[in-house]
Amino acid sequence: MDNSPSCLAVAEPTAPYQFHSSSGQERWVEVLTDCPSVEELFTYRVPPDLSLQPGDIVSIPFGAQITGGIVIRFLDSPPPGLDPQKIKDVEEAIAAQFFPSFYWQLLERVARHYYTPLIIAIRAALPPGLLRKSQRRIRLNRDALPSGAETFCSASAQAVLRLLQQQKAGDYSAQHIQRKIRGARQGLRELLKRGWVESYLQPPKRPRPKQQKAVTLVANTLPLDLTPRQREVIEVLRRKGGELWLSELCKSSNASSSAIETLERKGCVVIQYREILRLSSEGTVTEDSPKALTSAQAQALDCIRNLEGFSRVLLHGVTGSGKTEVYLQAIAPLLERGQSALVLVPEIGLTPQLTDRFRARFRDRVCVYHSALSPGERYDTWRQMLQGEPQVVIGTRSAIFVPLPNLGAIVLDEEHDSSFKQQQPTPTYHARTVAQWRAELEDCPLILGSATPSLESWVEIQQDPSTSCHYLSLPERIESRPLPPITIVDMRRELHQGNRSIFSDALQTALRTLKQQGRQGILFIPRRGYSTFVSCRSCGYVIECPDCDVSLSYHRVHEDATPLLRCHYCNHTQLHPPQCPECASPYFKFFGSGTQRVAQELAKAFPELRCIRFDSDTTRTKGAHRRLLERFAQGEADILLGTQMLTKGLDLAQVTLVGVVSADGLLHRSDYRATERAFQTLTQVVGRAGRGDDPGQAIIQTYTPEHPVIQAVYRHDYHTFTENTLKQRAEHNYPPYGRVILLRLSGLDEGEVQATAEIIAQACHNILPSGCEILGPAPASIMRVSRRYRWNILLKFPPSVGEKLPDLLQLRALCPQSISFALDVDPLNIE
């Protein structure tokens, strides 16, 4: 245990004293280890036969384990006060040059801003599995085992022996044994001492590049003794460009692999293992060439193409104004110059169209990166990027960390979208913030695109007087198509007039004509299963999750399926009881207007309308988003019905109607950002209508038609809405003026969580500069999730505090082990 934190301190680069061994110059490196609790750098010796560079990933002995680590810097001498004899060797180099030079600065900044240890920031950035720990395993030593061994040892040792003997190899990870057997540690120690088992370290299994045999044609002139059949195979290979995977050549030339091996012996071809990259590719696309731009697009493009070095662009284009075409034409010359581009999108599954458009334009120079890729795919995508070929990487928020060398631009499409913010685990980074730092470090432009820019981006662009900041506007849709006119329906009046259906008269009329005209419509219901709680009509009893303070939602996969109740927080699932558990009333039904309920009502009222449901229930499987959207695009349904998911970037010419079944679910929330988000969501969903030649219309149903958000959406008035909202934010020092940090505490014991929250709030009073506000502690709006009680403290910093905030991580020391403490910097969700 030489390298335990207590005896190996962080090595400071100090006055060099030369240390030479007889074998020549020795070298040491400082390594960042992959242990959650370790935040220091440790010194290791570099074996003479190992060549390393900063940024390499290595495996190192650490305590009793072998772990992964990253080489940070070299030392000329071992740190003073450390016995050079005790410094361990780096075991093995695992991956070379994984990080471009600026990379550390970026991750250090992320770590600092979001109060996260550097290693945690690194973990968020790297593909999983690169730094996985090795395993300590226990193996039965059958040769040393006397017969009737059990009778000699303690009960826990007996249990361990029995467990190991059950398995043929007699070999389990120590962790598995400890999980299976109570007090296994004791028993293991005993067995190790007796020599009946042995303990060993299994090096971490890392995702390895996948290899496959490839055949390359090498002979210019063919030997004379080839058979006609052999010549045929060579001819196939030549026609296909002289290089093919062995399996493909076998297939297309109808030859066996041994026949091709014969050709290798004759010196005509070479068969070699090549790395095949598991890059994600789905869907087929047809080729496409740049469109002639509208004048607004041309102006925007002109500005972007003339940017030099770091600059920020806000591309504010109304829905359907052709922002994607601007990105495409801005990126094309970068690729020509040998540079790459990074395009971030909210959720890749929801935007297959955007990915397809990039593929159609840039073919195989487009690469997709997101967290739903398998570890192997992510690992390969990384390796592929490091080769430095110019390319476009399209990805979700974590893609902001991909190691693309020579970056020419970063684009954030739908930059207002809240999925760019990681809420948990730490670092709770916002990809837009990180993108700006990265663009600064790489000295390249950052392009933020949206029809409804976030208030942050709006204010920053307006307030920055520097020449590196540009506001570009696309105020009109392509071909001067109008934005869809909006009808606001007061649902109170509908009820008053005797319409008890969830569809207003106006919406019913529109749905009826839709079918007649052979067009398509979108029905939007805020949030999955919103208010689909189950309650008793006799006594009012509502079924709640046993572990969370929320009502369960009603779910039914299809008409005949067993109805289930599910918790949207912890996924607790149970059967729907036939009667009220409280009063046994049979009138025990689900309420509300989730997607399922609306689908059923729609089927009842308009049996002729075919409907596709698009929500998290129907899109669980891989590729489901794409399939459903494709079916809808091909006219297999008249109505696409869904939640927030379908507000994002959908561009279908035949959609002429958008109906918002109930906007109220968006309006009434306890969060100060609720109105901004409601405005964005409604504007985006309305913007799906009328994007083709046929004019569109939108119908918004609500019980509060006078709400300022509804009014602003109705008038397509981003500017007034934004000015009014900003006034309120400024008054209360909320972002984008002041800053906010949320401290989240949770634990199983209600009293303990509350008491800890109070202690921490008190401590905040002592460390925060004057002018800061401490709100709470208060219970989270859903107080209990998965049995854990949750309390929040909201810290508000006035604009004058700027970036300099006190060290809040010291607060963690005030929490007992049983309480979890998380810091959400610039939170988007404070409910």
Ligand SMILES: Nc1ncnc2c1ncn2[C@@H]1O[C@H](COP(=O)(O)OP(=O)(O)OP(=O)(O)O)[C@@H](O)[C@H]1O
């Ligand atoms: N210059 C152009 N000429 C003709 N069609 C164009 C042009 N530019 C874009 N389009 C088409 O207009 C449609 C809308 O473009 P796009 O989807 O990029 O809009 P957007 O600004 O991203 O909208 P949203 O914010 O609503 O997603 C697309 O079908 C696109 O192919």
Ligand SMILES: [Zn+2]
């Ligand atoms: Zn009841």
Ligand SMILES: [Zn+2]
């Ligand atoms: Zn629950």
